Structure formats: structure tokens, C-alpha cells
Amino acid sequence: MxxxxxxxxxxxxxxxxxxxxxxxxxxxxxxxxxxxxxxxxxxxxxxxxxxxxxxxxxxxxxxxxxxxxxxxxxxxxxxxxxxxLETSGIAGTDLCFRFYHPTAEWLARRFPRALAIDWDAFDAAERIHVLLPVLLPWAETQTLDEARSPRAALAAAKGPHEGDGAFLARRIAALPCAPDLARALYDELDPPLVLRAGPDTPSRTLAACEPPAWFDQRADLHRERPVLERAVREPPRSIQAVSLARGKQLVALARDVMVVRARDLDAFMYADPRDVRWIDCGDGLAFAALGVAPPQRLLLEAVYGFLTLKNGVPIGYVLASALWNSCEVAYNVFETFRGGEAAWIYGRVLAMLQALFGADTFTVYPYQLGHENEEGLRSGAWWFYQKLGFRPRERETLALMRRELRRIARDPRHRSALPVLRRLARHNVYWTATSAREDVIGRFPSERLGAAVTRAMARRYGAERERGVLELSDELARRLGARGWRRLPTDELEAWRRWAPLLALVPDLERWSSSERAGVVALLRAKGGRRESDFVRAFDGHARLRRALCRLAGVRSSE
Structure with a gap:
């Protein structure tokens, strides 16, 4: 029965x-x-x-x-x-995973008693002996005994109300060094953790938030494949900033959603609750858009994480990088909800990104297509995007796609073999609402800008990079006519310093018009401001800066 x-x-x-x-x-x-x-x-x-x-x-x-x-x-x-049912994400069951340090520390602060090391799976446990003298006050080092097992050593050092996993994550976070260095130290150690189930530990079972309104699903699901040309022109019903309290709630939910699926996503772990928006797409579908906190932002692209929600229930997530009127998109639907509205929701994703960033070109990177991703390869991810209208730009891949299409036309039952799919998935695919161009994410060679900065800094400053950043920041202020730049808020000041070595390579910056130079100041401040999407809009609207960076990278500008 x-x-x-x-x-x-x-x-x-x-x-x-x-x-x-x-x-x-x-x-x-x-x-x-x-x-x-x-x-x-x-x-x-x-x-x-x-x-x-x-x-x-x-x-x-x-x-x-x-x-x-x-x-x-x-x-x-x-x-x-x-x-x-361990690591199933079901309420009442333990979770086991090798979380990166930001996630481990966050869990340690929320659930100190519940976070433990899985010693049976810890291959590098002996390195604890090397770390302990650094993690403890000097007076305690007299009692350290390498004959004691690493597990016993941590058990003796930790407090009575915390697990050894929580103790390790928090002690490494407390090291008197740059946070990036502490994170690298922890991630190299790579301790396997267990989050013991408790009444308030996260689970897939209870992960949800109350939506502004409930939607009763009376009609069939949207199973049709969207026509992207039309879909991107249908904006979301509304895009609303949320309160700080609501922002914190949605950030916590997004992090929990990944934890219970044994995943890490930097865009959620570094999310800034001040930059959270609720995007209503109708029929109970919404996205919680989470911007990254200023210290963790990339130099060029803006990265946003989006939690996909149906009636407040997380059904997937989206990761998007935006710049150059383009977006690189990673789209994920959780297994429970696959096979339903995935294609239709993807159309809503692109419409949302167009509304937020003004993007007219979208790209999908190889991992999402199945490159070094066996699950994605076998799921037919490459053909999912091809049927939506995405195309590769490389001639060899285009030719292979056309050969496969001819085989399908001759025999509709034909399925691409795995070796063929692996070749197809090696390169990005693109969809554009306009004409194809090279100054888009996935085609623009950002690494050339980084290499040019390295050559200039090495030649001029050698090992004295800190002096170089300070001098170039002052020099940038003079060239832009930006008096008082040192009084900028901390995050905006950091964005200024990060960009100074790159803008030092623009030869005629001081001869730009006053409005063009003011525009550069504004976009640099936006890079360190509350909402990084403001930076995207400001950069994409600055034609002269776009042309200058394209020249530095050896790329033809569309401006």
C-alpha cells in the first residue's frame, strides 16, 4: 500500500x-x-x-x-x-563536507557545539602539530606534546562548549595576518567537517522564506522552451531593495541552501546584506539578488549570486558576472525540481539580468556545458543551451555542431556520443540580442590587462609594490583632478587603490574632458559602493574608458 x-x-x-x-x-x-x-x-x-x-x-x-x-x-x-541519510540535507541528519574557510567559520559561529572534525577522513591530521604553536598563546606552547595525537591535542585546547571543528576554524580566523592568508592556510589544510544535526541546524527540509504573496499552482507548469528574443524583452514585475534585516535573512538562507547540499559558493558566503534585492517574476517565481561585499569584489566584472525561489522555497541558484553589456551565467536547478520549468525559468533569468545590468549578450562557460563535469555532460547541458539559441564562436566547434545537426536531421533518434559532447563543451557558447562583438565577457582577454600591469609594476617598483600602489593612487588623483580622494569611505578608497595601477597605463587620461574624468571617479566610487550593479552601469556607459581598455588588451571596441 x-x-x-x-x-x-x-x-x-x-x-x-x-x-x-x-x-x-x-x-x-x-x-x-x-x-x-x-x-x-x-x-x-x-x-x-x-x-x-x-x-x-x-x-x-x-x-x-x-x-x-x-x-x-x-x-x-x-x-x-x-x-x-547522512549528508542528504534532510532535517535530523548530519552533514559531512570539506567546507572552505568562510563557510566553516560562519558555521562555527552559528553552531559551535555542532561542528566537529571527521578524523577518520582527515588525511592531513598530523599537520595540526605544526599549526598549534601558531594558533595558541605563547604561554601554552610549553605544554604542546607531539606524542599526543592531533585529535587529543585539539580536544585539550578547545573550550567545553565548542566542537574541535569550530575551534580550528575560529582560531585560524583569529590569526594576526591578512584574511586571505588565513583562508589559504585553512583551505590547504582542508579538514573534513561534520555538522551534527540539531533543532536549528540548516536542512533542505525547512529551507524557505515567506514570500510577499502565495501563488496557488492551478495551471500546468511552464514546460515550453522560451524564445529568448521575446523573453529578454519581458522584464520582471518588480525589482525592490529589501531592508537590512530582510537582507540578512536572505543571505543566511542562501548560505544554508548551499551548506545542506555540501556546496560552497563565494557569491553567497561573501554576500553583502546591504545589497540584496527581491525580484518578482510572477507566478510565485522570484529571485533574491545578492551582491558581493566590497573587499571581495573582482577588479573588473561584478559578480552577483541569485537564489531562485518558488513560493519562497529555494529551487536553484544563478551565478552571474556582468560587464561590457554582457553576462556570464551559471544556471543551476536543484535535483528535486528538475524536469519542470527549467527552460522557462532560464528565460526569466536572462530578462532579469538584462533589467539589472543592461546586458545584451550572454555566455555560458565550459564547466556548465559539461567540460570536466561528467554530470553536466551526461545531462545534455550543451544541447539544452544550443536549443535555446546559444552558439560557439570557434570555427572547429561550430563545424562539429553542424555535423551533429545534420545527423539528427537524418535520424531524429541520434544522440551525440560522449567524446563528441566533450569536444563541444570545451568552449563558451553565446547568445546575443544584437550583433556579435569581441568586447564581451568570455571573449575580452582580461588577463592581458593583468599582464600589462605586472610588467609596469615590476619595471617601476620591483618588490616595493605597496609604494607603487600609493604613488599611483596619488598620480591617478592628479590626472583626474580628484582632490580629497584620501577622504573617501574605506571601501571606495580601496577600489581607488586597486584600479590605480591599471589606469596608470591609460596614456592620455589627464587630457580627457572634465565630464569623462568625473565619470571615471564616479565609477571607481561605485566599485566600492553599496551596490556593484551601479558600477556596471557606469562603466558600460563610459565609452572612452571602454575604448582605452580595449586598446590595452588588443581588442576591437564596439564603441
Whole structure:
């Protein structure tokens, strides 16, 4: 009975219309009283509940599903299968992963008792002996004994109310050195961690936020493939900045969503709650747009992370880099929600990015297409984007694509072999609403700018790079006529200093018009300002600076 009911519920998830919600509700209530003999069956029921929370037919079904998810960790079968459901993200189960330091430290501060080292999986444990003298006050080094095991040494050093994983992450964060150096030290150590399940530890089961309004899914899902030319011209219903409190809530949710899937995403870990916007796309679909805090921003592109939400339930995420009126897009739909509205939502993603950044060209990088990514390769990711209208720019890849298309035309059952897909996935693919150009992300060779800066700094300053940055910052202020630049806010001042070595290579900067020079000052301040998308708009609107950087990189400018 239980097996049949579960199979029937899975088959009805994507069906909507008269009586569809009532039938799902009856099945959910029946299965809520059942006990599952295997962890896989229990997990299947869990995934049904997660899907129904996002795509509920009506308020009654939504309420019952939310109640069942809230009690999921207390189910007898969840407790019985707990060990075999490790790292499933289900409430009441432990999470194991080698988190990068920002995530590990964040977890350590939120759940100090729950974060421990998985010693059985820790290959570099002996290096703890080398680190401990640096991590502890000098007076404690007299008691260090290398004969003691690393586990015992940390157990003796940590506090009574914290796990050894939390202690290690926080002590490395406290080192008197640049934060980047501390992070590199921790990441090289690469300790495997366990987050012990507790009443408030994150889970996929409970990950959600309350949306401004609920949407009852009465009609069929949007399974059609969008026509991107039309889709990008249909802007979101609204883009609204949120309060600082709401921003903190959404940043925490985005981080939790990645933690429970054993993933790290810098754009979420370094997200700035002051730069969070809620983007409403209708039909219960929304994106939480999270900007990166100024100290972690890239020199050129602006990076934003987007949490994809359906009725407040995270169903995926987007990572976008924006500049040059273009965006590089990484699009991910969580497994529970795949096979539904993925293509339609992707059209909404591009429309959102066009509205935020003014992008007219979009690119997908090789990993997303399956390069060194077996899951993406086998899923047919390359053809997903090709069918949406994305195309490679390399002649060899274009020729290979056309050969495959001819084979498909002759035999519609033809499927590209894995070796062919690997060749196709080696290079970016692009979609543009205008004509193809070279000054876009994926084509513009930013590394040439970095190499030019290195040559100039090496020639002029050698090992005295700090003196070089200070002198070039002063020089930039003189060339731009920017008096009082030293009184800029801290983050804006740092952006100024970061850009100074690059702008020193622009030969005629001081001869630009006053409005052009003022525009450079404004975009540098925006780079260190609250909202990095303001920098993107300012840079993309500065035709002369764009031409100057294209000349430095040896690229033809579209301006």
C-alpha cells in the first residue's frame, strides 16, 4: 500500500487542474501516517513534500505539507534511517563536507557545539602539530606534546562548549595576518567537517522564506522552451531593495541552501546584506539578488549570486558576472525540481539580468556545458543551451555542431556520443540580442590587462609594490583632478587603490574632458559602493574608458 501510494504521489506531482490538489492531499495524509522501511523510500517522500511546498495547488495542501516537513526530523523512520541519510540535507541528519574557510567559520559561529572534525577522513591530521604553536598563546606552547595525537591535542585546547571543528576554524580566523592568508592556510589544510544535526541546524527540509504573496499552482507548469528574443524583452514585475534585516535573512538562507547540499559558493558566503534585492517574476517565481561585499569584489566584472525561489522555497541558484553589456551565467536547478520549468525559468533569468545590468549578450562557460563535469555532460547541458539559441564562436566547434545537426536531421533518434559532447563543451557558447562583438565577457582577454600591469609594476617598483600602489593612487588623483580622494569611505578608497595601477597605463587620461574624468571617479566610487550593479552601469556607459581598455588588451571596441 505504502509503495503504491508513494509511486502515485510522484506521478501526480506535475499534474494540476480540478481535483488534482485534493488527490495529492489525500496521498500526503496517507503517507504521513506510514512508516518507510528503507531510507530511499523515506527520501522519495521527502522530495515529494519539498516539491509540493513550492508548487502547492492551494492553501490547504500547502499547510499540510509545511506541517509534515516541520515534523520530519521527529519521525520514527527518520531517526531509524538517520545514519544512512547522512549528508542528504534532510532535517535530523548530519552533514559531512570539506567546507572552505568562510563557510566553516560562519558555521562555527552559528553552531559551535555542532561542528566537529571527521578524523577518520582527515588525511592531513598530523599537520595540526605544526599549526598549534601558531594558533595558541605563547604561554601554552610549553605544554604542546607531539606524542599526543592531533585529535587529543585539539580536544585539550578547545573550550567545553565548542566542537574541535569550530575551534580550528575560529582560531585560524583569529590569526594576526591578512584574511586571505588565513583562508589559504585553512583551505590547504582542508579538514573534513561534520555538522551534527540539531533543532536549528540548516536542512533542505525547512529551507524557505515567506514570500510577499502565495501563488496557488492551478495551471500546468511552464514546460515550453522560451524564445529568448521575446523573453529578454519581458522584464520582471518588480525589482525592490529589501531592508537590512530582510537582507540578512536572505543571505543566511542562501548560505544554508548551499551548506545542506555540501556546496560552497563565494557569491553567497561573501554576500553583502546591504545589497540584496527581491525580484518578482510572477507566478510565485522570484529571485533574491545578492551582491558581493566590497573587499571581495573582482577588479573588473561584478559578480552577483541569485537564489531562485518558488513560493519562497529555494529551487536553484544563478551565478552571474556582468560587464561590457554582457553576462556570464551559471544556471543551476536543484535535483528535486528538475524536469519542470527549467527552460522557462532560464528565460526569466536572462530578462532579469538584462533589467539589472543592461546586458545584451550572454555566455555560458565550459564547466556548465559539461567540460570536466561528467554530470553536466551526461545531462545534455550543451544541447539544452544550443536549443535555446546559444552558439560557439570557434570555427572547429561550430563545424562539429553542424555535423551533429545534420545527423539528427537524418535520424531524429541520434544522440551525440560522449567524446563528441566533450569536444563541444570545451568552449563558451553565446547568445546575443544584437550583433556579435569581441568586447564581451568570455571573449575580452582580461588577463592581458593583468599582464600589462605586472610588467609596469615590476619595471617601476620591483618588490616595493605597496609604494607603487600609493604613488599611483596619488598620480591617478592628479590626472583626474580628484582632490580629497584620501577622504573617501574605506571601501571606495580601496577600489581607488586597486584600479590605480591599471589606469596608470591609460596614456592620455589627464587630457580627457572634465565630464569623462568625473565619470571615471564616479565609477571607481561605485566599485566600492553599496551596490556593484551601479558600477556596471557606469562603466558600460563610459565609452572612452571602454575604448582605452580595449586598446590595452588588443581588442576591437564596439564603441
Amino acid at each position: 505504502t509503495s503504491r501510494a508513494l509511486h502515485e504521489l510522484e506521478g501526480r506531482l506535475g499534474r494540476f487542474g480540478p481535483d488534482a490538489g485534493r488527490k495529492k492531499l489525500a496521498l500526503v495524509r496517507a503517507l504521513a501516517r506510514a512508516r518507510f522501511d528503507t531510507p530511499s523510500a523515506l527520501q522519495r517522500f521527502h522530495e515529494c513534500l519539498c516539491f509540493l511546498r513550492a508548487y502547492a495547488d492551494d492553501a490547504e495542501l500547502r499547510t499540510v505539507v509545511a506541517r509534515e516537513l516541520a515534523r520530519f526530523a521527529r519521525r520514527a523512520d527518520t531517526r531509524r534511517h538517520r545514519a544512512r
